[in-house]
Amino acid sequence: MAPLLDAARGWIGKPATRPATARDAVNLPMIRRWCEAMGETNPIYLDEDAARAAGHPGIVAPPAMLDVWAMAPYRPGGRTAEEGMAVLSLFDDAGYTGVVATNVRQEYRRYLRLGDVVTSTPVVADVSDEKRTGLGIGHFVTLDFAFTVGDEPVGRMTFRVLKFKPNLAQPKPAAPEGQASAFPHPRPAITHDNAFFWNGLNDRKLLFQSWNGRLRHPPGPMDPDTGSLDFDIVEASGRGTIHSFVIMHQPRMPGFDYPLPIVLVELEEGVRIVANMRDAAPEDVAIGRAVVADFVEVEPGYVLPAFRLA
Secondary structure (H helix, E strand, O other): OHHHHHHHHOOOOOEOOOOEEOOOOOOHHHHHHHHHHHOOOOHHHOOHHHHHHOOOOOOEOOHHHOOOOOOOOOOOOOOOOOOOOHHHHHHHHOOOOEEEEEEEEEEEOOOOEOOOOEEEEEEEEEEOOOEEEOOEEEEEEEEEEEEEEOOEEEEEEEEEEEEEOOOOOOOOOOOOOOOOOOOOOOOOOOOOOOHHHHHHHHOOOOEEEEEOOEEEOOOOOOOOOOOOOOOEEEEOOOEEEEEEEEEEOOOOOOOOOOOEEEEEEEEOOOOEEEEEEOOOOHHHOOOOOEEEEEEEEEEOOEEEEEEEEO
């Protein structure tokens, strides 16, 4: 372990990669798409007059887009050797093939303006001792990014990742006789607004709010269109199709079996709900497949919705 850690720490203070200059200048179409995706409505990012009224020379980019401009392009085969980070490759070669971002901190010197061409320069700031985490043993690698436009500093970012050995062979904890799991399942936050849904599950019913005939899920306190507080409760048939899905491998939470298929089901009534699949191999889960609701009592008195192939 010491040679690996020594080699990795030898990168501290050195560039993690060569500087990356944005392929495109800061531009309105990318700002618009980012604002649409994030729900950002501040007019200074899209409207010239609003930006000038706020004291800017013209439209400016959202500060949180700082690291967007110089990102490496998407490549189906992964990053090129020039785009990769040698300090992270050291851990890959030693079996620490898992990676997860843990935190990020950004600082802004000024707003980016249309036409700015951003360059990003990452430096290795720190490599931790080996840590034992729920994902597996690993090391935290901290990177400091400096962002410039020409010679002008415009921002900084500290970005930390965990390079870990995936704990793929997690043994199931021994459970007392008659108990499904040694760990309790996560519990929902039950409120006045959603209690009907969880009570319905205990009765093996799939219940949804209906606002003037329009179904809604998850439950909410009022009609999002009219502000009405009055709603009806409708029982769904439980029949639908898989609209989308993921197969979850990590992180592994107590009380579940992995790999875990999680589906977004569009019920025949038109409302969608997220739940786990039951009694289905991951390779059998596909968009468009018909499913039917099931009710799983994971612990005494605690019922969760699930789906199985029809």
